[in-house]
Amino acid sequence: MAWIQLKFDYKNPDADSLSDYLMELGALAVTFLDAEDKPILEPKPGETPLWEHLVVLxxxxxxxxTNSIDTAIQSHQFAQHIGDQYEWEIIRDQDWERSWMDNFKPMQFGQRVWIVPSWCEAPEPDAVNIKLDPGLAFGTGTHATTALCLQWLDGSDLTGKTVIDYGCGSGILAIAALLLGAEKVYAVDIDPQAIEATKQNLQRNGINSNRLVLGLPEQVELPQTDILVANILAEPLRQLAESIANSVQVGGNLVLSGLLETQAAELNSLYSQWFEMDDAKVQEDWARLSGTKKS
Structure with missing residues (x-):
């Protein structure tokens, strides 16, 4: 059996209406992909955020x-938002689940940390292996900002340290910190869905919940910590700068990501009020900042 798939670029945040229209035209399924590899971080509770530039399948x-479908789409108001990429292709019958799974392999970050999908064997059984499956949100290590934070954690001695994961998402950084030897981790996020995702991933990795305090920011009293990691976005990093700085003890470490390379200099200067800041580390146009709290 075979299917036929329409693929096109679409630059409009109102994707739900487009999906409804395609289903009315007979689509069996509609999938949206991010055309610019932009991460979704901290959606509001109950919100289903979408990128502005999509690839629609x-x-x-x-x-x-197909001619009638083309005519219907091109004559609709959606046509003005469709880009140059517009094509039909035959999709052959195959084991779709296996095909999807084959796209995800274990990934190494630094020297010790691996992210391992549940259906894969750990390449290095004695390494720090985090069991995490790809999903729709919250980060699985594939985005540069998450990778940069994992690399920093991997290169640090976390033994006996207290860590705050500010904007925990999937809990990947909190889990990495615990497996790397942190004594206690405080993980907070403004999205209740992220809290649930972190709980599930803690269970998947067999981590004792007594070592982690998890909740919405208003639910968790954050201590002054040895290390604070915040992989969020540039604007909240600006707005929360003083609060974040006050959460790190003298001599403690700060790790910030979720910002573009073009935003790094401004934030580095802002946080230098409280920290001896290192040079930005850049990967794929994204940046990581780090520093040590001044006395």
Missing amino acids: ALFEADID
Whole structure:
């Protein structure tokens, strides 16, 4: 059996209406992909955020009249938002789940940390292996900002340290810190969905919940910590700068990411009021800042 798939660029945040229209035209499934590799961080509770520049995949039965679909779409108001990429392709029958799973392999960060999907064997059984499956949100290590933070944690001695994961998402950084020897981790996020995702990933990795305090920011009293990691966005990093700085004890470490390379200098200067800041570390146009709290 075969299907036929329509693929096109779409630059409009109102993707839900487009999806409804494609389903009315006979689409069996509609998938949105990010065309610019922009992460979704900290969506509001109950919100389903979408990127502004999408790649749309609409799956139809193979005998659909593609000409009539083309005419309907091109004559609709959506047409003004469709980019140059517009094509049909035959999709052959195959084991879709296996095909999807094959796209995800264990990934190494630094010297010790591996992210290992549940269906894969750990390449290095004695390494720090985090069991984490790819999902729709919150980070699985594939984005540069998460990778930069994991690399910093991997290169640091966390033994006996207290760590705050500010904007924990999937809990990947909190889990990494615990497996790398942190004594206690405080993980907070403004999205209740992220809290649930972190709980599930803690269970998947068999981590004792007594070592982690998890909740919404208003639910968790944060101590002055040895290390604070905040992989969020540039604007909240600006707005929360003083609060974040006050949460790190003298001599403690700060790690910030979720910001573009073009935003690094400004934030480095802002946080230098409280920290001896290091040079920014850049990967794929994204930056990581780090520093040590001044006395």
